[in-house]
Amino acid sequence: MRIPVLAFVALLLGACTERAGDRQPDYASLQPSETLSGGATTFTKLNPTVSLAQHAYSQPAANLGTQERALFVVGNSFFTSPWVSAPSSVAARDGLGPLFNAAACQDCHIRDGRGRPPSDGSAVSSLLRIAMDDGGADPVYGNQIQDRALPGVNPEARLSVRWQFTERQLAGGETVQLRKPVPQLSHLAYGKLQAAHHSLRIAPPVFGMGLLELIPARQIVAAADESDQNGDGISGRVNWVSESGAKEKMPGRFGWKASQPSVRQQSLAAFANDMGISSALFSGEICTQSQAACDELAKGGSPELETVIENAVLFYVRHLAVSARRAANAPEVLTGKALFNEIGCASCHRPHWTTGHSDEFPALASQSIWPYTDLLLHDMGDGLADGVREGEALGREWRTSPLWGIHLAKVVGGQGIGFLHDGRARDFKEAILWHGGEAEAARNAFASLPEQQRSDLLSFLKSL
Numbered sequence: 161m162r163i164p165v166l167a168f169v170a171l172l173l174g175a176c177t178e179r180a181g182d183r184q185p186d187y188a189s190l191q192p193s194e195t196l197s198g199g200a201t202t203f204t205k206l207n208p209t210v211s212l213a214q215h216a217y218s219q220p221a222a223n224l225g226t227q228e229r230a231l232f233v234v235g236n237s238f239f240t241s242p243w244v245s246a247p248s249s250v251a252a253r254d255g256l257g258p259l260f261n262a263a264a265c266q267d268c269h270i271r272d273g274r275g276r277p278p279s280d281g282s283a284v285s286s287l288l289r290i291a292m293d294d295g296g297a298d299p300v301y302g303n304q305i306q307d308r309a310l311p312g313v314n315p316e317a318r319l320s321v322r323w324q325f326t327e328r329q330l331a332g333g334e335t336v337q338l339r340k341p342v343p344q345l346s347h348l349a350y351g352k353l354q355a356a357h358h359s360l361r362i363a364p365p366v367f368g369m370g371l372l373e374l375i376p377a378r379q380i381v382a383a384a385d386e387s388d389q390n391g392d393g394i395s396g397r398v399n400w401v402s403e404s405g406a407k408e409k410m411p412g413r414f415g416w417k418a419s420q421p422s423v424r425q426q427s428l429a430a431f432a433n434d435m436g437i438s439s440a441l442f443s444g445e446i447c448t449q450s451q452a453a454c455d456e457l458a459k460g461g462s463p464e465l466e467t468v469i470e471n472a473v474l475f476y477v478r479h480l481a482v483s484a485r486r487a488a489n490a491p492e493v494l495t496g497k498a499l500f501n502e503i504g505c506a507s508c509h510r511p512h513w514t515t516g517h518s519d520e521f522p523a524l525a526s527q528s529i530w531p532y533t534d535l536l537l538h539d540m541g542d543g544l545a546d547g548v549r550e551g552e553a554l555g556r557e558w559r560t561s562p563l564w565g566i567h568l569a570k571v572v573g574g575q576g577i578g579f580l581h582d583g584r585a586r587d588f589k590e591a592i593l594w595h596g597g598e599a600e601a602a603r604n605a606f607a608s609l610p611e612q613q614r615s616d617l618l619s620f621l622k623s624l
């Protein structure tokens with residue numbers, strides 16, 4: 161019998177790209193588990209012709225029991241309904257402001273998906289992070305501009321964007337227009353803004369959070385390659401951060417720069433900074449000393465966020481299901497999948513992980529998941545840089561975005577949503593063309609592909 165040399169080489173290559181202790185996809189065909197992006201939690205009942213698709217990101221993990229579903233429903237109501245100012249007859253939901261960006265989590269995380277960049281002078285589902293050179297907060301405005309306030313208090317500023325346009329040529333002559341937002345602040349209400357670094361951020365989608373939280377920390381650390389020892393030009397690193405009050409550092413996982421270590425800290429920071437609601441972790445109001453109006457306004461309890469509500473919201477965010485893949489077995493999708501690996505996308509957008517053990521969240525434990533992220537920081541070049549330091553993340557560094565469920569981004573959020581941290585990319589092609597730094601080789605490889613292959617790669621993204 162002739163030795164199947166190619167098969168042998170493919171096997172060897174496969175063994176090399178596979179990281180210790182975990183399985184990555186077979187790039188030539190479809191593995192059965194691959195379509196269930198969130199393992200047994202995956203939402204699979206999607207019929208694209210039914211309006212249910214719009215709510216695809218808002219479904220509970222498929223393997224939750226009846227009692228857990230009830231808790232999910234309670235969490236949903238506190239994520240979705242607007243909070244009000246204190247004192248109020250709905251005491252459970254008061255405490256909004258005095259300064260805030262939005263009155264409900266859902267206002268930014270549209271139907272549990274992503275937000276959009278500001279338009280027409282309103283920044284509803286995005287916000288502006290600000291930082292001094294060392295990453296510290298502005299002495300007056302803090303680390304985020306709150307562009308809304310309760311009656312009697314001045315919002316910190318108004319936020320809008322100006323777009324800068326450029327063009328890029330792809331192989332075969334196709335031209336793509338790219339746009340980049342330049343944030344504009346006006347009506348600064350509390351004097352001079354000292355923080356020189358301004359970073360527009362849209363709200364990322366919030367499904368699958370509990371699964372990402374359960375990826376074993378040691379595996380994230382093992383995947384990092386800070387000094388690029390394997391010489392592939394890609395050197396992911398961990399954003400080591402600590403949980404509020406704790407000394408011990410752990411890998412950051414959440415936020416565009418992976419600066420938050422847990423769903424709890426990320427969410428309670430959102431209650432504090434985005435909605436002005438204090439909690440067990442963030443006890444004070446967010447106003448700085450020169451914003452005295454804060455103290456004078458009645459508070460909605462101390463802390464404003466009650467423990468039972470905190471638990472329900474965190475349970476909800478942790479158990480929002482990831483949607484199943486679509487058309488994963490189509491020939492162009494399989495070709496695109498192979499290209500995704502060949503040109504280096506998978507080096508950062510790591511396809512597969514297995515979640516660890518958990519007594520607290522059994523539905524999320526030991527799941528075979530396909531988030532397409534390594535949760536590591538990468539230098540993405542000047543084009544995406546915002547100059548803002550967060551934890552150990554530098555101004556050019558960003559966390560690899562998960563790509564699971566991304567085919568539904570516009571079905572859920574509408575045409576106005578965008579990709580990348582500030583929503584600048586109107587489609588996948590634009591998102592790829594902004595990749596620079598460690599991802600420059602992959603971007604150039606994409607731009608040089610023949611048109612048919614570029615289209616196959618995009619088909620793969622549209623299947624995730």
Ligand code: HEC
Pocket residue numbers: 239261262263264265266267268269284285286287289361362363364365366369413414415416417423426427430431434435473477
């Ligand atoms: C004003 C808009 C806004 C509101 C309101 C808001 N968020 Fe967010 N959320 C964001 C932005 C922007 C980020 C990314 C933060 C960053 O990296 O700077 C984010 C990130 C997150 C993440 C992490 C997602 C990921 O992929 O890492 C979670 C979880 C989250 N928010 C939960 C909540 C919860 C819970 C609430 C309500 C208490 C809430 N958010 C309210 C804008 C918002």
Ligand code: HEC
Pocket residue numbers: 394416500503504505506507508509538540544558559560561562563578579580581582588591592595598599602603606621
């Ligand atoms: C060096 C690591 C790296 C490589 C290689 C890489 N990416 Fe990314 N990717 C990232 C990071 C980091 C982000 C987030 C950047 C941001 O938001 O500013 C991202 C964002 C994206 C997004 C937008 C996701 C969203 O939710 O907004 C898409 C789509 C994407 N990448 C596809 C690809 C494809 C396709 C390739 C191969 C051509 C690729 N990436 C190669 C690191 C990488």
